[in-house]
Amino acid sequence: MEKKIIFFIALLLCATNALAEDIDTTMFTEFGFKGKVKTVTCFYLKEDFGDIVKESDTAYSISFDETGKLLGTDFIAKKSYIYEHAKKRYIYEQGKMKSTLIFHKDNYYHWTLDDSIVFLYNTNGDLIEKKYYHQPSYDDDDSWNVLMVTKFKYDANNKLIETNEYYSDTRYGTNKYLFEYNIKGQLVREQKYYYSGNSYEGPRKEYDLSFVYSTSGKIIRDSSYNFVYGKGYLWQVEHKYSYDEIGRLIKVDYNFYTDYWWPEKGVTKKQILPRQKKEYSYDTRGNILFVKEFDYDYKNSFNLKEPDKLKGIYKTKEINFLYNNEKRTQIIVTLYDRDYLGESVKMKPKRKIVFSCDVYGNWTEKKVYEIQDGVEFFKEGIIREISYYE
Numbered sequence: 001m002e003k004k005i006i007f008f009i010a011l012l013l014c015a016t017n018a019l020a021e022d023i024d025t026t027m028f029t030e031f032g033f034k035g036k037v038k039t040v041t042c043f044y045l046k047e048d049f050g051d052i053v054k055e056s057d058t059a060y061s062i063s064f065d066e067t068g069k070l071l072g073t074d075f076i077a078k079k080s081y082i083y084e085h086a087k088k089r090y091i092y093e094q095g096k097m098k099s100t101l102i103f104h105k106d107n108y109y110h111w112t113l114d115d116s117i118v119f120l121y122n123t124n125g126d127l128i129e130k131k132y133y134h135q136p137s138y139d140d141d142d143s144w145n146v147l148m149v150t151k152f153k154y155d156a157n158n159k160l161i162e163t164n165e166y167y168s169d170t171r172y173g174t175n176k177y178l179f180e181y182n183i184k185g186q187l188v189r190e191q192k193y194y195y196s197g198n199s200y201e202g203p204r205k206e207y208d209l210s211f212v213y214s215t216s217g218k219i220i221r222d223s224s225y226n227f228v229y230g231k232g233y234l235w236q237v238e239h240k241y242s243y244d245e246i247g248r249l250i251k252v253d254y255n256f257y258t259d260y261w262w263p264e265k266g267v268t269k270k271q272i273l274p275r276q277k278k279e280y281s282y283d284t285r286g287n288i289l290f291v292k293e294f295d296y297d298y299k300n301s302f303n304l305k306e307p308d309k310l311k312g313i314y315k316t317k318e319i320n321f322l323y324n325n326e327k328r329t330q331i332i333v334t335l336y337d338r339d340y341l342g343e344s345v346k347m348k349p350k351r352k353i354v355f356s357c358d359v360y361g362n363w364t365e366k367k368v369y370e371i372q373d374g375v376e377f378f379k380e381g382i383i384r385e386i387s388y389y390e
Helices: 002-010
Strands: 037-048 051-064 070-079 082-093 096-105 111-121 127-134 145-154 160-167 174-181 187-195 204-213 219-228 233-243 249-256 260-264 267-270 273-282 288-298 310-324 327-341 344-357 363-372 375-388
Touching: 051 375, 310 344
Parallel strands: none
Antiparallel strands: 037 051, 037 375, 051 070, 070 082, 082 096, 096 111, 111 127, 127 145, 145 160, 160 174, 174 187, 187 204, 204 219, 219 233, 233 249, 249 273, 260 267, 273 288, 288 310, 310 327, 327 344, 344 363, 363 375
């Protein structure tokens, strides 16, 4: 095993495929990090005879260098009484990610190098190629398979204009991404095409994104056309962004273009409907105070003979940030559910997540509570032990 690791690092053919991220790392990294974080070690919380205590096994750990570059992550997934261990290590050269290694611990507690990604750059320092490698799980097999190659193209201004993904298994076809920019260098369009590999079948457009900016350079609208084949329509989502007088984001409106209705026989019309919105609020010092999310509820669903009629707007999520002398001390997330009482609807809290923060504003404890009839019941939690560079 040691021979394999040394060989592939020496040839720069060891890297990681971002762990095929079936691991939801957001449960450990919500709200990002503040300050010069060195290590983050996470432990699960459990209820033990009425007390909430820390489990002894590490759930997740992260390490950074003094410049903030990610050095490695370690993860333990507990499924019933079975533990799955995985770790990633990041290798840099002249300040750029050169490779990443993914290791897995088997049932005999032996670490094996399973997957890797290699990053190649041009003379301008632009990433031009990524290669994903995988080692088959055969005993004493030193061979490696290339699962996918991603290539990047740039214009004269070093702006990414094209990305191509090639899979070793031709059944997955090829993906192509195209990018366009305005005169200020802002991304204004992104498209994805899929090539099946069959000579008789041409490229298929998967989605088309467009972006609109204000004169101050802030994004004010983005639209996404997603092409759904076999269903005879395009699915479009639009986001509109609103800012206050000093440029802070105060609202995001989500509009969906998914519904059709038939005003008369043989005639179809597409509806443009608001579906969600987020509202942001700040204190006099500029600290974020809360984020509220709302859903729009309609009488009908879609494909009916009349347009959808709005029934109401309901708050579905609220995030509150608490401070003490400008230091963030707590983050409280409340999720709401609809309680239908005949024709009336009442929103009630169904879950609360409480984050407690350290002097840097990074959360160090997360507790999740289920709410039933107004009573909170502890469900799960995480303790984060964070060390910092001086």
